Structures are given as structure tokens and as C-alpha cells.
Amino acid sequence: MKQSITLGKVTKFMGLGFLSTLKDLFTGKLEKEDFINFLRKVVVPLASVLLFIGLWHMGSQSLYNIEAEFKIEKALNDQGPAAAEAxxxxxxxxxxxxxPNTxxxxxxxxxxxxxxxxxHNIISADKAAFIEKTAALNEKRIAEGKDAITYTGRPSFVDQIFRSLKTVFAGFLLALVIAVPLGIFIGLSPTLKSSFNWFIQIFKPVSPVVWYLLVFMIVKTLLIDSNEDSSFTISFISVGLCSMWATLVNTAMGVSSVDKDYINVAKVLKLGPFQKIFKVVLPSSLPLIFTGLKITLSVAWMVLIAIELLAQSPGLGLFVWEEFQNGANDSNAKIIVAMFVIGIIGFLLDRLMLTIQNWVSFDKTDAI
Amino acid sequence: MAYLELNNIYKTYGQDEHATEVLSNINLSIYEGEFVAIVGFTGSGKTTLVNLINGLLEPTSGEVLFKGEPVQGTSHERGVIFQNYSLLPWLTVGQNVFMAVKEAFPKKSKNELNAIVAEYVEMVSLTPAINKRPKELSGGMRQRVAVARALAMKPEMIIMDEPLGALDALTRGNLQDEILNIWGKEKRTALLITNDVDEGIYMADRIIPLRPGPNATLGPEFKIDIERPRDKTEMNDNANFKKTRNAIIEYLMDIGNERKLEASEEFILPDLSPKDFVNQFK
Structure with missing residues (x-):
């Protein structure tokens, strides 16, 4: 009994409330009046998923037929009936x-x-074998002061996912480190606010592609001596710069719109400037800051694909681009797989942020 | 010499032709150890007056003297209990009080500070709720936290801005007694702003009505000569109480009527009468 309560609380906390309804179904604890709720929360979504897959199937079938007929028609017109039959x-x-490739x-x-x-399994096995094979040699090389030999084979799809996650988190951290402190300063000082306002308004709507090009110009020059691949650096900086605006604007707004009552309390208690910021201003603007961070993370994940594609930085974006260029008979299917993986990871990242927000914030807002 | 003195205070909001004068020609003296109540209608500028005294606002002209010194900004010597509690929702009861105590006594050790917090939370009988957040408390409990927070700083003067305005009658009565108890024990100077004449008479030594704004100014003072500790039930039969109460209410009613007369604009109602439906159906 007690365990089910905690599970319910945990899932609700993470914005995954439907899981506990699902659990109640299997443990038979569902009350009669919960039935409609159950229909709404479990049956309807499942039905809509099935409907979606059905429509997709029919759509792809008809596209397949269109292309097949076109091919036959073309063979008939160009080479005659025998070719069409073949x-x-x-x-x-x-x-x-x-x-037909559709x-x-x-x-x-x-x-x-x-x-x-x-x-992925094949590549991991290959990698493991390679590491085992080179272990002794590497030890020797390190002892001699040389670089170890590393596996340079093709990354698997799962490796690409992890590289993308690494890039997105690096970009997100960069956005956090720049936007939150800057947002606090802008929110606290009307002078800074008016001096930064044009900057924010102009750079906020700039497209990820342009950010990438800008970062590329700068980083290329800065790392001119380095022989290392700078694509990761360029892509995570672009992701960070692209996605930080939501956090910047929300933090500034949260900080500048702290309830006047709290400010009065801070004045009457004569809190010092640091105390005032850390004990009053920041806690009261945390919900807005986190809303901004949530948007930042989802924007970061969204623009990541485009930026990886441009930067040729390994990850899901590059995977999609390479599959598209590849044009093999299962390339399209792989692109759709990547699409779903991107969507699902985006959803999980959003829930992760919501969980952290609920955990640190005094204001327990419901999942949106 | 008066403990707190307000000399010819004027306060206007806005500038030039948009300016509204909220307070005009306010003169007030409060002596040490006294309990003074200012009674007024809502919207008469009571909160502005309080903020001038506690230092959150500055008067447009005139001066506020506290112990002979002009008031500049807020001070720990003047504790404030706000109308809407103003507790920080992300801190627990204990933390809310602790933050105030820590600012008031920066030199004391953490243990000493915690002892003070415990003492004052106990005084408002909230020890069982010390680790709860304001959201989990009732209105009365929140206001008691606000009382504890203001008093724990050991201010020389307590300024209360309609502290019990949002509470139900029962809780209100209990808290009035609690505040009086504490005031009696530590004999601090107190200023209570309220819209409830009975509350003023029950708690204060002197009542001063605030004539409603714009241009709010203080009316004549009424002395309350009822011995402490006062008893609410007995007081209702006390001739002195009745007389004072009637005098104050009459004064306030007169102001109200004056205000009505000032609003001399006439509204002409259209000459309409209901249709005679009965005849239509005949």
C-alpha cells in the first residue's frame, strides 16, 4: 500500500501521472468511477497511436503505388511494353x-x-575486440610516452545518440552559465536592461544556421594553430548561443518582477545586497528561471540536429544527413527511426527538467 | 519629548498636474511605552502613513522624527507587521524568523539565534509548525509567524498595519490578546493601524481617526480610560467604553456623510415604467 503511494507521487512529480493509472489497472485497484479517467488517460492515447500508425501505413502504401505506377509508365513510354512488364x-x-523509394x-x-x-551490437563487439587486442600494445606505447591507439571505426547509431546528448548538454551548460547570471544583472538594474535590450531583441530571432556560421568564423580563427577537430566546440557553442535567449529573458523578467511585499520585507529586515539576491530575489524568481531553462533545453535539442548537420560534428544530425546522402534502400526508414529517437529524447529531457524544477522550486506547478 | 513625532507631513504621488495628495498636514506624537491606534476607512492612506513611519517611503514635505532623529530608511528599531503577512513562501516558519533575527543580531552565535527563534515561535504557540512552510498554515497562523518575526528582532517600537484585517472574528480576538500580552510583558511602544473601532478601543491607550484621503489628515484624538487588563465582555457594559465608542463612530460617520455631500453630481434617471402586459393578453 505504502509503496504504491510513493510510486504514484513519484510519477506525478515527474509529470508521468498516466503510469500510475496503468499500474492501478494491473493491480486491479481501479475503482468504478476511475473507469472514465482510465479511458481518457490510457485507452484514448493508445487508440490514437494505433490510428496514427494505421494512417501512416495507408499513406506510405499509396505513395508507394504512385511511385511504382510512375516507374512502369515511364518504362512503357521510354522503352516499350516489354520493359514495362519487366x-x-x-x-x-x-x-x-x-x-520505389518513398x-x-x-x-x-x-x-x-x-x-x-x-x-550497434556488431560495432560494440568489434570495438571490444579491438581494445582487447591493443591493450598490451597500448600499455607499451604509453610507457614509451607515445599516444595510445584508439578505435577509429564507424560509430554506431547508439554512439551517435550519446554524442548528440553530450553536445546538447555542453551547449545547455554554456547557455546556463551565460544567461542566468546575465539575466539576474539585467533584471536588477534598469540601466543594464535598457543597454542590453536592443541586443536581446535583435539576436533572439537569429536562425541557428547563422549562429553556426558566426561561431565558425570566430572559433576557426581562435583555434587556428590547433590540429584537432573543432567541430564539437563549434557545434556546442552554437547550440548554447542559439538556445540561451529564453533563459535570459525569463530570468531578467523573474528577477525584475519580484513581489513588492518580499522586497519590502528585505528592506525592513535591512538585508544586504547579497542576502537580498540569494534569499529573496532568486528563490522568488526560480519558477520563471526554470521555465526559461526548460525552453532552452528543448530549443537546444531542436537546433542541435541542424547544427550537427552543418558542422559535420558526429551525432544524430550528421546521421540523418549521411543517411539522406547515402540513398540506400533503407535510408529513408533509418531517417524516420532517427526522427522518433529525437522526439522521444526531447520528451524525456523535458520531463527531466520538470522533475528538477519541481524538486528545487517552492511553487509546485503542475505539469504543462 | 515624544518618542515618535510626525511634523506637518505631506505626501503626494505623481508629479505636476497628475499629482494626488494622499496625506496632508499630519501631526502626531507618540510617547514611550504607549499603545496608539489610528482608525480609518479603507483607502484613506493608512498604509502610506505606516510606510512613512517605518522608512519605506519618504514624505514629500515635513519630517518624521524617531527618538529626536529624522527617519532615514528602515531600521531594526522599528519592527513592522504587514497587512498581508509577507512571509517568504520558500522558507519554513523557523527560517522566516531566523532570517530576521540573524539580521538584527549579526554578532550572536548560531545557537543563540536559534534559541531566540525557538522562544518567539513558542510565544505565538507555533512550535509544532516550526518546520512547515507558510503555504501549509492557516491565515491566523501565518499572521502569528509575522508577529513572531517582527518581535524576535526586539524592536523598540512595533508598527502594525492592519495586522488582523484578513482574519475571522475568533482568530482576531485571540491574536489581539496575544499581541497585548506580549506588549504588556515587554512594554514596547506600539502603533496599530486598523479599520475596526472596537479593536482600537480594546487594544490602545489613544485612538486617532484618520480622515479619508485624498488629503487625508488626522482628526482629534480620543483617550481610552479603561484599565488594563481589559475584558471584552465586561467592556461592553462599561459606560466609558460606550461613550468613547459612540463618539468615535459618530465622528467617522460624520466624515462619511460629509463625503457623500461632496459627491453632489446629480444623476437623472430615465422616465420609464413597466409595460402593461396584462392588458395585452386580454
Whole structure:
């Protein structure tokens, strides 16, 4: 009994309240009046997922037919009826050489997902074997003061996910370190506010692509001596600069709009400037700061894909771009897999931020 | 010499033609150990007056003297109990009081400070709730925290801005007794701002009505010659109480009527009468 309460609380805290309803269903604790609630929270979403997959399947099927018919028509017009018949048979047999390349069906995407996982297993095994093989040699090389030999094979899909996460967190930290203190200063001082206002208004709407180019110009020159690959540095700085605006604006607004009562308390108690900021101003603006950070993290994740693609920095963005350029028969399906992975990770990041927000903030706001 | 003195205070908000004069020609002297109540209608400028005394606002002209020195900014010597509690919602009861005590006695050790916090939280009988946040408390409990916070700083004068205005009658009565108790024990000077004449008579030595703003100014003072400790039930039969109460209420009513007369604009109602439906259906 006690455990179920804590589970319910934890899931609700993280904005995953539907999980506890699901659990109640399996433990048979669902009351009759909860039934409608259950329908709304579990059955309806599941039904909509199934509907979505069904529509997707039908859509991809009809796109497939359009392209198949076009191919046959083209063969008929260009090379005559015999070629058209051969093309029809070729398409029906599912041969790779003449298969229409269009929106993949859900089943194809699922297959690609499994093949990506298999691929990951193969690569990890290969990597492990490589490390084992070079362990003795590396020890010797390090003892001699040389660099160790590292695995330079192709990264797997799962590796790409982790690299993307690394980039997004580096960018997010950069945004946090710049935007929160700057936001506090801007919020506290009307002079700073008016001096930064034009800056914020002009740079806020700039597209990620342009940020990337700007950062590229600067970092390229700064790291001109270095032989190392600067793509990671460039992409995380661009991600940070792109996404920090929401936090900056929200922090400044939160700090400048602290309840007058609290400011009066600070004055009557004669709190020093530091005490006033840390004990009154910051706690009271935490909810707004976190709303800003939440937006920043989701924007960071969104622009990351585009920036990785441009910067040729390893990660999901590069994966998508390479698959698109690759044009293999399962490339489209792999791109859709990446799309879902990006979406799901974005959702999880959002929940992560919500959990932290609920944990640190006095104002327990409901999940949005 | 008066402990707190207000000389020819004027306070206006805004500038030039947009200026509204909220307070005009306020003169007030409060002596050490006295309990003075200022009674007025809502919107008559009571909060502005309080903020002038505690140093959150500066008068447009005139001077506020505290112990003979002009008031400049807030001071720990004048503790304030705000109308809307103004507790910091992210701190617990104990932390709210501790923050005030720490500022008031920066030299004391943490243990000494904690002892003071415990003492004052106990005084308002909130020890069981010391680790709760304001959100978990009732209105009366929150106001008691605010009382504890103001008193724990050991101010020489307590300024109360309608401290019990938002509470129900029962809680109000209890808190009035608690505040009087504490005031009696430590004999500090107290200024109470209220809109409740009975509360003023029950608690104060002197009552001064505030004529409503704009241009609010203080009316004639009424001395309350009822011996302490006062008993609410007995007081109702006390001839002195009745006389004072009637005098104050009459004075305030007169002001109210004056205000009504000032609003001399006439509204002409349209000449309408209901339609005669009955005849239509015949």
C-alpha cells in the first residue's frame, strides 16, 4: 500500500501521472468511477497511436503505388511494353534495384530500428575486440610516452545518440552559465536592461544556421594553430548561443518582477545586497528561471540536429544527413527511426527538467 | 519629548498636474511605552502613513522624527507587521524568523539565534509548525509567524498595519490578546493601524481617526480610560467604553456623510415604467 503511494507521487512529480493509472489497472485497484479517467488517460492515447500508425501505413502504401505506377509508365513510354512488364515484375518481386523509394511504412521503420540495433551490437563487439587486442600494445606505447591507439571505426547509431546528448548538454551548460547570471544583472538594474535590450531583441530571432556560421568564423580563427577537430566546440557553442535567449529573458523578467511585499520585507529586515539576491530575489524568481531553462533545453535539442548537420560534428544530425546522402534502400526508414529517437529524447529531457524544477522550486506547478 | 513625532507631513504621488495628495498636514506624537491606534476607512492612506513611519517611503514635505532623529530608511528599531503577512513562501516558519533575527543580531552565535527563534515561535504557540512552510498554515497562523518575526528582532517600537484585517472574528480576538500580552510583558511602544473601532478601543491607550484621503489628515484624538487588563465582555457594559465608542463612530460617520455631500453630481434617471402586459393578453 505504502509503496504504491510513493510510486504514484513519484510519477506525478515527474509529470508521468498516466503510469500510475496503468499500474492501478494491473493491480486491479481501479475503482468504478476511475473507469472514465482510465479511458481518457490510457485507452484514448493508445487508440490514437494505433490510428496514427494505421494512417501512416495507408499513406506510405499509396505513395508507394504512385511511385511504382510512375516507374512502369515511364518504362512503357521510354522503352516499350516489354520493359514495362519487366519493371512490373521487378517491383512485385521486391527487388532492391527497382524498389520505389518513398515514405517507408511503419513495418519497414521497425525493421530498420532492429537492424540499427544489430549494427550497434556488431560495432560494440568489434570495438571490444579491438581494445582487447591493443591493450598490451597500448600499455607499451604509453610507457614509451607515445599516444595510445584508439578505435577509429564507424560509430554506431547508439554512439551517435550519446554524442548528440553530450553536445546538447555542453551547449545547455554554456547557455546556463551565460544567461542566468546575465539575466539576474539585467533584471536588477534598469540601466543594464535598457543597454542590453536592443541586443536581446535583435539576436533572439537569429536562425541557428547563422549562429553556426558566426561561431565558425570566430572559433576557426581562435583555434587556428590547433590540429584537432573543432567541430564539437563549434557545434556546442552554437547550440548554447542559439538556445540561451529564453533563459535570459525569463530570468531578467523573474528577477525584475519580484513581489513588492518580499522586497519590502528585505528592506525592513535591512538585508544586504547579497542576502537580498540569494534569499529573496532568486528563490522568488526560480519558477520563471526554470521555465526559461526548460525552453532552452528543448530549443537546444531542436537546433542541435541542424547544427550537427552543418558542422559535420558526429551525432544524430550528421546521421540523418549521411543517411539522406547515402540513398540506400533503407535510408529513408533509418531517417524516420532517427526522427522518433529525437522526439522521444526531447520528451524525456523535458520531463527531466520538470522533475528538477519541481524538486528545487517552492511553487509546485503542475505539469504543462 | 515624544518618542515618535510626525511634523506637518505631506505626501503626494505623481508629479505636476497628475499629482494626488494622499496625506496632508499630519501631526502626531507618540510617547514611550504607549499603545496608539489610528482608525480609518479603507483607502484613506493608512498604509502610506505606516510606510512613512517605518522608512519605506519618504514624505514629500515635513519630517518624521524617531527618538529626536529624522527617519532615514528602515531600521531594526522599528519592527513592522504587514497587512498581508509577507512571509517568504520558500522558507519554513523557523527560517522566516531566523532570517530576521540573524539580521538584527549579526554578532550572536548560531545557537543563540536559534534559541531566540525557538522562544518567539513558542510565544505565538507555533512550535509544532516550526518546520512547515507558510503555504501549509492557516491565515491566523501565518499572521502569528509575522508577529513572531517582527518581535524576535526586539524592536523598540512595533508598527502594525492592519495586522488582523484578513482574519475571522475568533482568530482576531485571540491574536489581539496575544499581541497585548506580549506588549504588556515587554512594554514596547506600539502603533496599530486598523479599520475596526472596537479593536482600537480594546487594544490602545489613544485612538486617532484618520480622515479619508485624498488629503487625508488626522482628526482629534480620543483617550481610552479603561484599565488594563481589559475584558471584552465586561467592556461592553462599561459606560466609558460606550461613550468613547459612540463618539468615535459618530465622528467617522460624520466624515462619511460629509463625503457623500461632496459627491453632489446629480444623476437623472430615465422616465420609464413597466409595460402593461396584462392588458395585452386580454
Amino acid at each position: 519493371m512490373r515484375e521487378c517491383i512485385a518481386s521486391g527487388d532492391v534495384s527497382c524498389k 515514405l517507408p511504412s511503419p513495418a519497414q521503420v521497425w525493421d530498420s530500428y532492429k537492424s540499427l540495433l544489430r549494427d
